[in-house]
Amino acid sequence: MSDVAAAAGVSLVTVSRAVNSPDQVAPATLAAVRAAVAQLGYLPNLTAGSLASSRSRIIGCLVPTISNPVFAETIESLASTMGDAGYQLLLAQTHYRAEDEARLVDSFLGRRVDAIVLTGMSHAAGLRSRLQRSGLPIVETWDLGDQPIDLMVGFSNHEAGRAAGEHLLDRGYRHLAFIGADSDRSLQRLEGLRAAARARGAADVPAELILPPAQIEDSGPRLAALLARRPEIDAVFCNNDTLAAGLLFECRRRGWDVPGRIAVMGFGDLPIARAGFPRMSTVQVRGSCIGARAGQLLLARLAGQQQADTVVNIGFEVVQREST
């Protein structure tokens, strides 16, 4: 910075002011400083600024894995909402492990992020109080509950599972099954599915649970395992569209008619749901909407506004296509 001051023929404090609050500097002086900045390729140290103003303009964001396209959508929309307001995203992956989440949150706190975005609402013991004590805006995403740490943007995974079950039962299927990840939100969807089956007096619902992340190639073997237990299965609800797409391909490989021999339902409404053959019925959840809403809530909170609604339910929608 002193090089810039020397080149522009002004004092250090003038350079600082030209960088931080250009309105307070006379136009001619501002132009001289800017010319010197351009000439020397000087970049203001935003880290130093963050110590003085105690604002880092960095948002810490934790997702289980960005290889899952639904989380990629959420991050993309969160990043662009925050980016437009001059914030950057520090990104880390928990790989579905609560203890990793806790460790990463601590390092975010240590880096003095301005806010933290988490995935889900079940956390390691002690994390909740640590985050509340930090006083930072916190958004939990992809789930819905009445006791947010601070803010929450998502939908009820239990209700979404129940809606999928009701759709399948309405279409006349009686022997439902589930393929999904052995993780918190997936299990909530399974519980919702089971609740729907119980309420209608349908057969109890067998489940195949996969250690996350569940991959497209998992569906075939899991279908075989389900059929070995229950040959009468006539509909499968998958925890995500990727698994459901794998299941549709497996049925094609077996020469099975979908939905004649078996109905397949996905979750998420990723592009593949509309592109495949037959087109997939699914539960639409807009991951990009979660990211954008989370960003808007954070920006309002960071601007000092108090929100009336700290829990935002973005909902979901059952989309019927050809596979059910």
Place this chain on the structure above:
Amino acid sequence: MADVARVAGVARVTVSRVLSNPQSVAPATRAAVQDAIAKLGYVPNLNAGTLASSRSRIVGCIVPTLSNAWFAETIDGLSEVLAAAGYQLLLGQSGYGPAAEERLVDTFLGRRVDAIVLTGSERSEAVRARLAAAGIPVVETWDLGLEPLDMAVGFSNYAVGEAAAEHLLARGCRHLGYIGADEQRADKRLAGFTATLARQDLEPACVLAGRPPTSFNSGAQALGELLERQPHLDGVFCSNDTLAAAVLFECRRRGLQVPQQIAVVGFSDQPLAAATVPSLTSVQVRSHELGGEAGRMLLRRLGSASTGKALGGEHRIADMGFRIVARESA
């Protein structure tokens, strides 16, 4: 920190010493300070350490978009390696635009990141100059240009196009088509594809499926256009697996047999490629390992910077190569 010192009944400098060099403090004092830290929920400010040590332990990473699965995989691989070494990832998306990349690079440099990971090998003179002046390690990924800014990890996109053409020619295809995203690295694959066909006096029909990220929809439409231009079409190379899967689905809709009537080759070998029916022949580029290798190159450089050792030239460029995974579609 002052609160911690007060509760523990020690000087601030003692608290600081417990945090940065606990062995130098008597065990009883150390225990008192650690109790006070736990009781107050004190979190040390890593940024303050940054200014003193001039290390932020943050790596900036710019990708075109996260909605393309292969960049997500690269970041996954990169973040695993960096996280294990105590580094964190500041993420930026350029939307395939050089101006957005330039802005992000400036922001990252302003935040004093320790290193930067970029996508691709083509960039403006302004960005090259700024990064060179910053003097921090830079890794360019997903392509190998003639002159990397600093370090590069990737493969030759041109050679990928050549290999795809050779694979289709070896199957006996003569009426070839190309469907690709309108983007630099895809263009290089097309150039290699076209040059190889030209050596057999063949010329592919080409349809660009728009700016990336491309969709299943645009792939289906592009196949329609390709068939209008080349009614005898017997082989298609697609610049990504999403487009190639869309071509498979559209062939099924049109009652065209794959590979008997039309052979299809994708690119990047996503999990989807092995799952489709028929399964998709694709060019495997190991996006996850590519990110991991970029991370290891940075760590070697960041480690050697502190010991004053320069990195040998042979470690500056990592050609990860590629291979054609032949499945049912070609």
